[in-house]
Amino acid sequence: MLTALPWPAQLIASLLVTILVEFLVYWAALRAAPARLLLVAILVNACTQPVAVWLLLGPLPHFWAVETLICLIESAFLAALLRLPYQCALLLACAANLATALLGLALFG
Amino acid sequence: MTTRARSSRRLLVTLAALWLLLGTAAPEARADALLPNEKSIDYCFQVSNAGDFPDYVLIAAFGPPGYGYQIVQAGDCVHPQRSATLYAAKKAGFDQSQIPPQGAAQATYFNTSPQIIRPGYQAPVVRTVPKSDRRTSITDTLRIVTLTDTTLHVEQVRSAASDPAPAAGRAFSVLWFVLLPLVALLGIAGGILLFRRR
DSSP: OGGGSOHHHHHHHHHHHHHHHHHHHHHHHHOOOHHHHHHHHHHHHHHHHHHHHHHHHTTOOOHHHHHHHHHHHHHHHHHHHHTOOHHHHHHHHHHHHHHHHHHHHHHHO | OOHHHHHHHHHHHHHHHHHHHHHHHSGGGOTTSOOTTEEEOEEEEEETTGGGOTTEEEEEEEETTTSOEEEEOTTOOBOOSSEEEEEEEESTTOOGGGSOSSHHHHHHHHHHOTTEEEEEEEOOOOOEEETTOOOSEEEEEEEEEEEOSSOEEEEEEEOGGGOOOOHHHHHHHHIIIIIHHHHHHHHHHHHHHHHHHO
């Protein structure tokens, strides 16, 4: 579906969709201040998503390996930014990334 | 262990199991097919000055050895499935009917026939490109540098497979893959420091 778009538009669209989906997962799980959760979703995904795409297209072309790595990094960011216990942050990062990974597979094949 | 901790651990184990299951079933597990970030592409090559050597016949032998051949005329764009070796033969004395249609006999013909000028030129066939590549086809242009009764020297004039990305594309890549994550990382570091101060 999104693969019909030009390459830069695909990247921007996939980042926006990722931020939106992960924000919804954070909000559904934590029910905390939405503005803060949105800011966290923007910062975390703006940092990890381009790196994930770069890894997938270059040195590590294995989708689930990259997703696992990104999940671990995001869980550390979430624990620090949202002051969550690490296990809880890992759970949240796994759930959010699972949602975006499945959506990514559906949209990009 | 509290009930909350137990249910949290159970959820984590469930997610990990789901992750492993999906990872096992993911497309990249099927290594015999395309890699997940690659797409197949239509490839062909043409010989720009094929018409300048009227005394010779150009033959593209497809690989693996014995998978057919094509006589290359000026203006032809040759579409190999996997690989191709470009040979030449002197037109005088060349009899196309002597080329076996396929199989080991054909491979032997190209390797041993005195009519064929060896070694051939291995065409730089491209079968797959990254999905991010916007091209849907690649046409390579080859040029004969030297062609005598004993020598065939071919060069690649233009490699469409290695065309540099446009400057705008490179600038966007730097912005996207380097600057954006760095700025976000600074934002995260700032956020963490801010939360610690409070």
